[in-house]
Amino acid sequence: MATLTSGPRQIRYELDGPAEGPVWVLVNGLTQYIKIWEPFREALAGKGFRVATFDLLGQGNSDKPSLFIEMDDQVSVLRDIVAELGQGPVFLGGISFGAVIALRYAITHSDKITGLAPMSAFAELSPQLLMLGQALRAGLILGGTSYLQDLLFPMNVSDAYITERLDKLADAKRKGWLVNDLYALQNLMESFLDFEPFTAQLPAIRVPTMILNGEFDFLTPRKLHDSLRTHIPDSALVIVPRVYHAFTLEKPALTADLLARFAEDVMAGRWQGKGSVLIAPEEPGGEIIPFPAGYDHLRALPLQPKAPAGVHASIDALRGPL
Amino acid sequence: MPWLECDSRRIHYELAGPPSGPAYVLVNGLTQYVRLWHPFRDALVAKGFQVASFDMLGQGQSDKPSLFIHQDDQVAVLGRLIDKLGDRPIFVAGISFGGVVALRYAIDHGDRIAGLVPMSSFAEIPAQLFMFGSALRTALVLGGTAFLQDLLFPMNFSGEWLHSMQHLIDLARHRGWLANDVYALQNLMESFLEFEPLTEQLPAIRVPTMILTGEYDFLTPRPLQESLRANIPDSALVIIPRAYHAFTLEKPVLTAYLATRFAEDVMAGRWRGNGTIWVAPENVGGELVPFPEGFDHMRAIPVRTQAPELAPQQKATAS
Numbered sequence: 001m002a003t004l005t006s007g008p009r010q011i012r013y014e015l016d017g018p019a020e021g022p023v024w025v026l027v028n029g030l031t032q033y034i035k036i037w038e039p040f041r042e043a044l045a046g047k048g049f050r051v052a053t054f055d056l057l058g059q060g061n062s063d064k065p066s067l068f069i070e071m072d073d074q075v076s077v078l079r080d081i082v083a084e085l086g087q088g089p090v091f092l093g094g095i096s097f098g099a100v101i102a103l104r105y106a107i108t109h110s111d112k113i114t115g116l117a118p119m120s121a122f123a124e125l126s127p128q129l130l131m132l133g134q135a136l137r138a139g140l141i142l143g144g145t146s147y148l149q150d151l152l153f154p155m156n157v158s159d160a161y162i163t164e165r166l167d168k169l170a171d172a173k174r175k176g177w178l179v180n181d182l183y184a185l186q187n188l189m190e191s192f193l194d195f196e197p198f199t200a201q202l203p204a205i206r207v208p209t210m211i212l213n214g215e216f217d218f219l220t221p222r223k224l225h226d227s228l229r230t231h232i233p234d235s236a237l238v239i240v241p242r243v244y245h246a247f248t249l250e251k252p253a254l255t256a257d258l259l260a261r262f263a264e265d266v267m268a269g270r271w272q273g274k275g276s277v278l279i280a281p282e283e284p285g286g287e288i289i290p291f292p293a294g295y296d297h298l299r300a301l302p303l304q305p306k307a308p309a310g311v312h313a314s315i316d317a318l319r320g321p322l
Numbered sequence: 323m324p325w326l327e328c329d330s331r332r333i334h335y336e337l338a339g340p341p342s343g344p345a346y347v348l349v350n351g352l353t354q355y356v357r358l359w360h361p362f363r364d365a366l367v368a369k370g371f372q373v374a375s376f377d378m379l380g381q382g383q384s385d386k387p388s389l390f391i392h393q394d395d396q397v398a399v400l401g402r403l404i405d406k407l408g409d410r411p412i413f414v415a416g417i418s419f420g421g422v423v424a425l426r427y428a429i430d431h432g433d434r435i436a437g438l439v440p441m442s443s444f445a446e447i448p449a450q451l452f453m454f455g456s457a458l459r460t461a462l463v464l465g466g467t468a469f470l471q472d473l474l475f476p477m478n479f480s481g482e483w484l485h486s487m488q489h490l491i492d493l494a495r496h497r498g499w500l501a502n503d504v505y506a507l508q509n510l511m512e513s514f515l516e517f518e519p520l521t522e523q524l525p526a527i528r529v530p531t532m533i534l535t536g537e538y539d540f541l542t543p544r545p546l547q548e549s550l551r552a553n554i555p556d557s558a559l560v561i562i563p564r565a566y567h568a569f570t571l572e573k574p575v576l577t578a579y580l581a582t583r584f585a586e587d588v589m590a591g592r593w594r595g596n597g598t599i600w601v602a603p604e605n606v607g608g609e610l611v612p613f614p615e616g617f618d619h620m621r622a623i624p625v626r627t628q629a630p631e632l633a634p635q636q637k638a639t640a641s
Contacts, residue, residue, distance in 0.1 A: 127484035131476035142464040150457045159450035218540040295624045302617040302624030
């Protein structure tokens with residue numbers, strides 16, 4: 001594990017995988033820390049990538065200023081990390097909170113990276129996300145890290161995932177308390193609630209961009225990802241089946257595979273974003289398919305925007321119960 | 323203002339519409355009170371229904387025992403109100419928490435009612451919902467009614483609604499504090515966290531049942547609605563487009579329209595549940611359409627249901 005100096009502050013980071021390989025830089029979500037990316041390090045290093053992970057200001061082993069962290073400070077930390085990585089191809093991925101930092105970096109530093117993968121991301125706060133964010137902050141103040149985690153678990157992962165790990169939740173929570181400082185976390189959240197939308201700046205992102213969004217993510221729902229898709233020129237939206245907001249935790253092998261394939265496509269000159277909407281496979285190595293033509297990708301129902309002529313008559317004939 | 327005596331407790335209820343003919347009984351969600359049904363009630367009354375609504379024990383103007391409310395007590399109150407309405411077609415509709423009370427009543431007293439409408443309801447509490455429920459209870463304990471509401475608003479409504487109602491949200495909060503007692507509310511929640519699954523008893527519900535769920539409801543998501551559909555014999559599942567958990571508040575007139583059509587179909591002998599799945603119209607007067615055939619109704623993307631696996635020799639023949 002290494003340390004770098006960003007302004008007056010110390011940032012803990014880790015580099016794994018072949019030193020000469022193309023790099024993936026992964027940016028943490030709110031309550032995360034370096035170790036959480038372990039399955040990604042293994043999977044991506046196995047495919048020849050170098051992987052850079054780090055604790056944001058306030059997280060894990062990095063400095064924890066207890067007041068006045070700004071989002072800009074985190075973007076500067078990311079800039080300093082990327083500067084450590086040499087001249088080869090650099091791909092940048094981030095989840096949730098970390099995706100916002102990655103997006104903001106890409107807006108001003110497109111020339112420094114080869115590709116971008118925002119996951120569970122947003123460039124503006126919907127009324128729902130703003131209210132949930134404020135309630136989560138109040139949750140942290142009223143009940144500490146433990147209660148914030150209690151709120152985040154059922155929002156972040158699927159029922160099946162929780163059910164399988166009921167006996168491990170206490171341990172996961174304890175680790176979270178260890179690495180998260182209450183005030184630093186509060187400041188991290190604070191830096192997001194002063195959020196200025198940056199949708200209008202997204203067209204400045206000039207690199208290939210794969211936007212990943214969980215099928216059942218309600219914290220950062222599809223509409224927010226669609227806004228990224230429509231504003232980032234060379235982007236595609238890939239919906240990850242059956243998962244919620246924190247799919248990097250729930251499906252690390254699948255997500256790492258998607259990242260590796262994206263980077264390989266970009267480096268081979270095969271990537272064509274074209275604002276397309278795609279559906280990821282359920283397992284690593286599976287086929288990425290186009291979202292079914294003629295269906296509205298913003299809906300949670302298989303609905304066609306306009307019913308073709310003649311359908312109404314047959315529906316009337318089908319009318320039974322109601 | 324009419325009152326029911328239920329054991330030693332006083333229950334506040336409201337009746338509107340013609341005192342004969344069919345009736346609808348509406349059962350509140352957790353932080354609700356009679357007044358919140360008014361737009362829904364008025365739409366049903368306009369269609370000739372008498373509408374009964376009431377504050378549960380602990381809610382609004384009903385007695386607020388500060389300890390040891392049981393779900394059974396709420397079911398008993400609902401029973402008392404239904405008895406008061408006499409011998410006529412009675413439909414029961416309940417939202418969320420109130421949907422569970424309605425389901426429990428229908429399991430034991432299906433003969434007393436003509437039809438059932440569970441809305442954003444559930445018969446079991448899987449791990450995710452249990453964690454939400456526990457976290458919401460903790461919210462109430464830590465931050466009072468105000469913090470509970472701050473969490474419930476973004477979980478219950480669409481972004482569009484929250485945006486357009488911004489000016490009313492403070493008023494709604496204020497009214498919620500007025501009508502809700504912290505300890506009574508805590509007890510209401512407590513009575514749910516000791517939840518025994520009802521799934522196995524659902525086949526005892528013998529009345530026509532229309533299960534309503536919001537397209538984007540993540541608090542009581544589609545797998546929970548599917549369990550009701552699969553276990554209640556004469557049921558149909560109707561998905562309300564663009565709706566979240568609290569669609570009786572966000573889309574009261576549309577929901578009342580669906581409830582009216584259901585009751586009219588049942589009374590005319592036209593209702594056939596058959597475990598069918600429908601998509602509700604977006605507007606009053608629109609048609610219900612069958613859920614697109616061949617697609618998986620549990621998914622939030624258009625996914626084809628799996629064709630049955632062919633045996634190897636069939637595969638060979640097919641190719």
